Amino acid sequence: MTRRRVGLFLTEEEKFDVIIVGAGPAGSACAYILAREGKSVLVIERGDTPGAKNVTGGRLYTYALELLDQGLHEEAALERKVIREQIMMLSGDRAITIDYHDPSFNEEGRPPMSYTILRGVFDEWLAGKAEEMGAMVACGIRVDELIERDGRIVGVVAGEDEMYADVVIAADGVNSFMAQRAGLIEDIKAETVAVGIKEVIELPAKTIEERFNLREGQGAARLILGCTEGIHGGGFLYTNKDSISLGCVFMPEEAGQKKKSVHEIFQDVKMHPSIYPLIEGGETIEYGAHLVSEAGFRGIPKKLFREGFLMVGDAAGFVINTGYSIRGIDLAIVSGIAAARAVIGAEGTAAAGPLYMEELKKIKLLPTMQAQDGFSDILETAWLYDKVPDLAADVFENLFTVTGEVPGSVKKDVMRLIRSNDLSAWQFIKLGFKGMRAL
Amino acid sequence: MSKVVACYKWVADEADLRIDADLSVDFSRVKGKISDYDKNAIAEAVNIATAWGEKAVGLTFGTAKAKQSVKDALSRGLEEGYWINADEAADADGAAVAKALAAVIQRIDDVGLVVCAEGASDTFARQVPSRIGAVLDWPVVTSVMKIEIAGNGLMTVRRLDDCMQTVKVQLPAVIAVLPEINTPPIPGLKAVMAAAKKPVHEFKGGDLGINFTPKTKAVEFKGYVMARKNVIFKEGEAADKVRELAAALRKEGVL
Ligand SMILES: Cc1cc2nc3c(=O)[nH]c(=O)nc-3n(C[C@H](O)[C@H](O)[C@H](O)COP(=O)(O)OP(=O)(O)OC[C@H]3O[C@@H](n4cnc5c(N)ncnc54)[C@H](O)[C@@H]3O)c2cc1C
16 A cells, blocks of 8 residues: 655655544534535544533524534434523522413424533534544543644644644544643633533433423523522523433632532532422432533623634534523534635635634624624623522512402502511612613 | 454443332443443454554444444544344353354454453343454463563453462453453544444354354343441430441441
8 A cells, every 4th residue: 555645754644634633513513514525524522422521501593503514413312402491590499480482483394493412412512523524533532732733733742642633623522632732722711611510310202202392302491590690600401302401500719709619509409399290209310510611791801812723612612592592512513514614715724713804704603693692691690690680580479469458559569578688779870871772 | 463453342331320219220221331341341342453554443242222332432543343144142151252252253353362341231141352362272361450562472460359360371262351450531623533444343143153042031120229237326415426336336346
């Protein structure tokens, strides 16, 4: 066999067009497009299988898969299509649940708007699709270092092996080690990330459908406020085929100052009289914890590329947390597509970076994140996490209490409740103002 | 010298097994893996082949699911992968497995040595190596913790209950190794990449002309729960508690 020598005097086996670090949604989506368009791609994943240890809430917006390839959602490893959007507020042992059902989200003839997913299954499927397109996926291997030559990133080091590529793409998730090594981000700052913990609780499909008022294949997505003992954060609940994903997200700094550990707070959430009946009888089959970027648009690093190096997905800070939904998986996929398009379209490695920024705008990722930037201000409002759920529950208590006594004026009662919850009308005006800006 | 064949089994990863309240075993979330002990067998086969300047190849008998194992096996230094695809593998007994493996070993040119693990990490029935030897009419050495090349043969050390036996064996032979024989290296990036390009040969169970009907059959799988004595020593000082604990353990015959 004669080995063709390419670039840098390497054999063909040692040099790829693109090396992608991480087989999460960002890395696999990027590999899928690159391989489909004929590039030689190596994806390196440290888990024994893609998604083996990945933690997420569990909802994927379908448009991202459609961008990858039309109709892909029909064969994707998905759990249930979300037909119920729910927001739950907890105050002590009380609970308010808002349930929004909008048939237009799931009209015939169009892909349903979103699905619940389990990452172990989904990531493995997506990486498999990239392999089908011709990408090479090497699992069980951690990338330890980047190789730099004349100011350019030209490859990676994994254990004793070096591997070279025209472009290295960091798809290694939040707090990206690759981006740190490339000098594009610093070590993580506590106020820009939250800690998410999550359990997958197994229950028969029928039981889930009964408890959440769903039909076969239909799912519910729920965000929970007032379950974090006043810490910035919230809970989430997603119904999978035969399990429920239940978790909480906390700002670590504040959590550190509380007497209770986040695990204890999470246990209390599970035992809440309005949550426990949903998971009763289920068995926890998976437990995980992971960081999630909280800073939104302003958390995106100043530079997302160097010559021979691009950052995608969580590594680039692409997460939107609005308080009523978390989006990261779809943005990971979309940014992977943008990076692939940039690499394919660029002439020379120096052109890929600037082109990537263009593609991120064209694919509407950066504009979307910018538009939702104001939510970071709202979510900074400390009293959102305890007093608002308390007040809402007080108002409902007032509305629904009938004892035979003469009821007071609703308006006066509400004002009294606002005051007794240590809130002022001024705070609401300020929040309303931030809200207007955010929307 | 001639080729070395490492036999391995694609087993359920016991970490994913769940035992339900009624003691039934739930396999629904189980992923597969190469039996842990077989990783030692593969590593030893590669070591010997390297010393001989020869090729080590992998061989497995399993259902269609076992196909996933080949890439992993090849990333561990084997040069070629042979796998037998048979639905019957799901409930084959040791005799059927050995017949299938031996049939393919006979089809591979110039095999000098077959390396197996002493047992598989799922059933640990310890049937297959000896039975392969019986089908091929080759000598078999089991419980091997050390192998050295000795002229045209091999010098092996067997671990017995409380002593060691050194056995010289002529080739071709079948050897069953214990886990302590080596520490299998974790495949690196280049090894994993190279595996994707190595030749893989598939055999269909039906083409081997073997009667797979098992003569032993797993009738039931049931979880096993150890009955606990639930004795708690809470009276007195720490020293007293330890003394009581030690006395109780001695009574149980554990100390
Ligand atoms: C609790 C929680 C709930 C969430 N809920 C949602 C939700 O409901 N919907 C949503 O859209 N998003 C949600 N997110 C966000 C979402 O999970 C992430 O945005 C998304 O996973 C980002 O994908 P990624 O591919 O960029 O990174 P990741 O999914 O983190 O993948 C990175 C991959 O790189 C690998 N890797 C890392 N370092 C190396 C290395 N050195 N060498 C080799 N491989 C390496 C990792 O093993 C991993 O497989 C949630 C996040 C959390 C923590």
